[in-house]
Amino acid sequence: MTANARLAGAVLGHLTGLGVRQFVVCAGARNAPLVSSLLAAGDSRNDRIYPHFDERSAAFFAMGLAKRSSQAVAVLTTSGTAAAELLPAAIEAYYSGIPLVLVTADRPIAFRGSGAPQAIEQTGLFGPYAEMSLDISSPSDLVAVSQWDRTAPLHLNICLAEPSPEDRNGDWGTIKLPLPVRKIPEAEELVTFCGTADRLLVLLGELPERWRGPVERFLVALGVPVWAEATSGLRESEALAPHLVRSESLVATLRPDRILRLGGVPSLRFWRDLEVLSDLPVFSLSPRPFPGLARKTPFLVSDEFPEFGELTQEGWVEDQTLLHDTRLELALTNHPFSEVAILRELSRQIPSDALVFLGNSLPIREWNLAATLSVPHPVCYASRGANGIDGQIATFLGLSEGVTESWGIFGDLTALYDLNAPALMGAMAPGRRRIVILNNGGGRIFSRLPAMAGLSKTEKMVTENRHARGFGAWAAMWGLDYVQWIAGEPAADPFPAIVGESVVLEICLDDNLSEAFWEERK
Numbered sequence: 001m002t003a004n005a006r007l008a009g010a011v012l013g014h015l016t017g018l019g020v021r022q023f024v025v026c027a028g029a030r031n032a033p034l035v036s037s038l039l040a041a042g043d044s045r046n047d048r049i050y051p052h053f054d055e056r057s058a059a060f061f062a063m064g065l066a067k068r069s070s071q072a073v074a075v076l077t078t079s080g081t082a083a084a085e086l087l088p089a090a091i092e093a094y095y096s097g098i099p100l101v102l103v104t105a106d107r108p109i110a111f112r113g114s115g116a117p118q119a120i121e122q123t124g125l126f127g128p129y130a131e132m133s134l135d136i137s138s139p140s141d142l143v144a145v146s147q148w149d150r151t152a153p154l155h156l157n158i159c160l161a162e163p164s165p166e167d168r169n170g171d172w173g174t175i176k177l178p179l180p181v182r183k184i185p186e187a188e189e190l191v192t193f194c195g196t197a198d199r200l201l202v203l204l205g206e207l208p209e210r211w212r213g214p215v216e217r218f219l220v221a222l223g224v225p226v227w228a229e230a231t232s233g234l235r236e237s238e239a240l241a242p243h244l245v246r247s248e249s250l251v252a253t254l255r256p257d258r259i260l261r262l263g264g265v266p267s268l269r270f271w272r273d274l275e276v277l278s279d280l281p282v283f284s285l286s287p288r289p290f291p292g293l294a295r296k297t298p299f300l301v302s303d304e305f306p307e308f309g310e311l312t313q314e315g316w317v318e319d320q321t322l323l324h325d326t327r328l329e330l331a332l333t334n335h336p337f338s339e340v341a342i343l344r345e346l347s348r349q350i351p352s353d354a355l356v357f358l359g360n361s362l363p364i365r366e367w368n369l370a371a372t373l374s375v376p377h378p379v380c381y382a383s384r385g386a387n388g389i390d391g392q393i394a395t396f397l398g399l400s401e402g403v404t405e406s407w408g409i410f411g412d413l414t415a416l417y418d419l420n421a422p423a424l425m426g427a428m429a430p431g432r433r434r435i436v437i438l439n440n441g442g443g444r445i446f447s448r449l450p451a452m453a454g455l456s457k458t459e460k461m462v463t464e465n466r467h468a469r470g471f472g473a474w475a476a477m478w479g480l481d482y483v484q485w486i487a488g489e490p491a492a493d494p495f496p497a498i499v500g501e502s503v504v505l506e507i508c509l510d511d512n513l514s515e516a517f518w519e520e521r522k
């Protein structure tokens, strides 16, 4: 066996030991020994291999697979800029705590700094975004991978000699690796924080599935108002219903005196405002080690939601109607073809048991604001680690693998960013996938941001990258069914029926109608 084949076999054996069963493969000459050894194992193993040509998109897809399955998933690239393309997904995976394994092929260490073809500086390429970054020149360098605790990306940079045809048969089995130790924090500090509040308010960001039941029980007992984002999975919880604040604009008007944040960093405006509301104490409990605010606030990190015992508070909201936003309902009725009202309608059409992915940036905000409460969508995802609009369709596809029905909702620029992602579907298991594009002709989020008010027409054109493109030809290019819905007066067609396996639904929006909605909400 060649040295390359031996090294490739050892790498694959260790990946198996880490629980990797899904490989997203971006082939090149340099990583040929790894790719060939992986393929040579063929059907004798139960692995899934997804080939793709765009490393950036492949990494987002791998991240989606890993996020949904909570298992480590590897993306394999050749050397050079191919490796660098993994960075955006690594950043999102780092902030979201997703076990993504970045396997980059490299030339031998002696080539470093030489400027030889495809020999870039790959060691530490992902900086702080890889929890562990290892240069692997021989099988013994792999010993350290057992220390990886799977809470952020692992980077294995494999230094290979010039590939040869004999590199194909890197035999590999499973290298037994110990499971990492998980930490459970002391929760006393948090109990005191809650106990000394008169008007405690809870904000729920993204919750891992294993947290949802315990968090729901904890909050029902606590009895204080709760703002639950869609990715918490508890936005439509029946048990929590009496405590849920129904519009983010009401959160501040409740005048809480302490804020407890559970799970991921919340997306709502109020969270950002907390940065300057320095008199308002904030406490965070999250599986990821980020306070989410630049000002100093206490936080606990825990893989599991801790047991708090009996922690009850007097409900302090005197009038339950304060939790409901009648102005929102009125604005939705008055502006049925505004983007927000369309999103409400869309949420009614998506079956409760479907997986939902909410793209950045208006789709997730508008869903949190206005999605129906009568059809719950507990399986709801977004990429809020770094909030990028890149790789969103690929991430959605990764999440949708093995799921019967999935709906991803994206802005038009977000979709334009990821046009090659449907190529991944060729290697995926069947499933009903609906790619919904809310086409408002550009990055209209920028018209909604107070900080961007007063931009000139030219500034808006540039900032929002306004355009008049449609997605019909794109759907046809990938063999996807295409449904277009022009949502605007006076053509008040009903919401179209969506049938078929893989469908692109393009909803064409008139921004003047959306503008009128926001005017009324001011």
Ligand SMILES: Cc1ncc(C[n+]2csc(CCOP(=O)(O)OP(=O)(O)O)c2C)c(N)n1
Pocket: 360, 361, 362, 363, 387, 388, 389, 390, 410, 411, 412, 413, 414, 415, 440, 442, 443, 444, 445, 446
């Ligand atoms: C990779 C990346 N580039 C730029 C941004 C900044 N950004 C945030 S929202 C946005 C516009 C999104 O436009 P679109 O997808 O049409 O959605 P909408 O404006 O309707 O939310 C941009 C460019 C980002 N978040 N991520």
